[in-house]
Amino acid sequence: MIYMDHSATSPVDIEVLNAMEPYFVDSYGNASTLYSLGREARRAMESSREKVASIIGANTDEIIFTSGGTESDNIAIKGIVYRFRRRGNNIITSNIEHPAVDETCKYLEKNGFEVTYLPVGKDGIVNTSDLEDAISDKTILITIMHANNEIGTIQPIREIGEIARENKIYFHTDAVQSVGKIPVNVEELNVDMLSLSAHKLYGPKGIGALYIKKGVNVEPIIHGGGHEKGIRPGTENVAGIVGLGKACEIAENNLEEEAQYLTTMRDELIRRVLSEIDESYLNGHPTKRLPNNINFRFTGIEGESLVLHLDSKNIASSTGSACSSKKLEASHVLMALGLEEVQAHGSLRLTLGKENKVEDINYVVESIKDAVDTLRKMSPLWCQAEV
Amino acid sequence: MYSEKVMEHFSNPRNVGEIEDADGVGTVGNPVCGDLMTIYIKVKDNIIEDIKFKTFGCGAAIATSSMVTEMAMGKTIEEALKISRNDVANELEGLPPVKMHCSNLAADALKAAIDDYKKKLTAKE
Known part of the structure; x- marks a missing residue:
């Protein structure tokens, strides 16, 4: 996994x-x-x-x-x-x-x-x-x-x-x-x-x-x-x-080295997803953020479905905070950024760690592309977006 | 939190898509709440001979959509109208309580599609 x-x-x-x-x-x-x-x-x-x-x-x-x-x-x-x-x-x-x-x-x-x-x-x-x-x-x-x-x-x-x-x-x-x-x-x-x-x-x-x-x-x-x-x-x-x-x-001993490692992986993952998936966005500040935090949103799909699809590809991710996955409301954090509810529902949080490998990034990006594509094909909202 | 049946329908949803010359179309839900679904039906001799869906929503929303299309396929309009939210949840071996109200909209979407079909029928007559 x-x-x-x-x-x-x-x-x-x-x-x-x-x-x-x-x-x-x-x-x-x-x-x-x-x-x-x-x-x-x-x-x-x-x-x-x-x-x-x-x-x-x-x-x-x-x-x-x-x-x-x-x-x-x-x-x-x-x-x-x-x-x-x-x-x-x-x-x-x-x-x-x-x-x-x-x-x-x-x-x-x-x-x-x-x-x-x-x-x-x-x-x-x-x-x-x-x-x-x-x-x-x-x-x-x-x-x-x-x-x-x-x-x-x-x-x-x-x-x-x-x-x-x-x-x-x-x-x-x-x-x-x-x-x-x-x-x-x-x-x-x-x-x-x-x-x-x-x-x-x-x-x-x-x-x-x-x-x-x-x-x-x-x-x-x-x-x-x-x-x-x-x-x-x-x-x-x-x-x-x-x-x-x-x-x-x-x-404390590994702080600098680890932050550098995580930042490199984070930025590569962000760069690839934003450039390879239509209407994908990064929530939050591009640089004033934790070295390991990525929060995307994708037009026309809902976050929980995306998390379940990624789980079937052996990737553990979340929609927002772990605590909010039991609630149905859109994330109060994403709403605070001024997003519409329908946008806030389409979020995916990936938080990296030291055991993640650079080699895994390609698989993760391809899996996200695949899952987003599958969900958009069955989404009535994505059709509207295309028209 | 989801039953195996829910996950199975979520992973391999049946009858995804649109019917271009549908006899009835029903949309329910609200993207603000995180769920929106549209059901398309093709009716011949009072029998649902084809049914497809498009859904924006969580795992439960997608699985219930898939399940309701499977349940309604080949049924008469009267039989299909009897399919309730609970029937769909039961066929899926249950839904988490928090999803019973918000995401269990597929039976409503089917009813909306049938209502639309009946309206069109009346207009023709």
Whole structure:
């Protein structure tokens, strides 16, 4: 199978798996205990914390382990707005966020908060002057994703962070898709909080981290035994944490080389599809996008059918986000770009990974051509387009 | 999430295409929702002797279109009118619940094609 859905999840790197293995059966100690077995687990955890801190340029005491991106987003957003609700009730976000942020904001709207959803341009990027206009004395939090999960566009986080600092507003970014793919440095990006997840960078599912800048205090949203400074209590997932650390270490060491490799494959695939298939388009910005993200749309056909056809040719792809495949509505991200619903329904996301091979590109392009052709032949919309 | 029967019809759809001198044509759905289908019928002596479809939509939309054409072929107009959305879904060994409402439009398209045929017949008389 040719797996091209790495933004949904990625395979666990064998080195990561090997690093995790001892922490299930041999070094199974509870990291909060005093005896050597526990201390062993604690040491592994703290060494992992260093690796996670390193890939985003943070200090080790600024990293909280969580169960993944969704939990990190929830802790960051609810943790700030619950704590500072006396200062104001406004949250600013974008209209292309992942549901982990979007649904959290919608929940808060039902509970007395007011949320401003910034629009994006046709290229999928937030305009910082819109942000400046949206800020009021009631704004307590800005949360804008680093790179979009569907169209891969990279937001001007550093500039947004500067604006947040000048206005003394907390700033959180969901960097689940960007960490390990492009350089991420919390100091340079001016962020107060940043979410990341292991399974997007060849680590295991169910483990992630939240960076919280020193001096920023969030209200815990779950309560328990005081683990992770009381911000994320619960017996530590030591094996998962070790896996996350190893995944971050490998990703940091290979970042530049891998980004170059993925970008070359991405651009070749885009070039060939756009030149060889009539009425095919690229969604999102041509260059300000993740090295591994491709999001096409094809006139006259529907994305799910295309994904199923490609599956029959042993290619794993998606229409948008993995989460949206159970819903029937057109992607809110593509709609935010100003596309018509019928256009948004015709999208195909391919997200590449390090195990993809340059030699596979030809087969993938030919398979897409074949599938698009088959579906257009049976589409009443494509006939109309031809006339 | 799809049954094998759905995937089989999706992968090898029956009766794809148009009938140029069709006796009835019916289009239902809305591309805004992601589904649009047109069914063409050729009727002789009150029997559907040919039927074809064109569909824009998801796997379920294509499979139901294919299935309804197979079910209606050779049937009398009265028999064909009795084919319901549920009959189509059952013949396909079920559809995911989320697809039952939105993408299960093929029976409606068949009815629309038959209505069109009847209208044309009345106009001729």
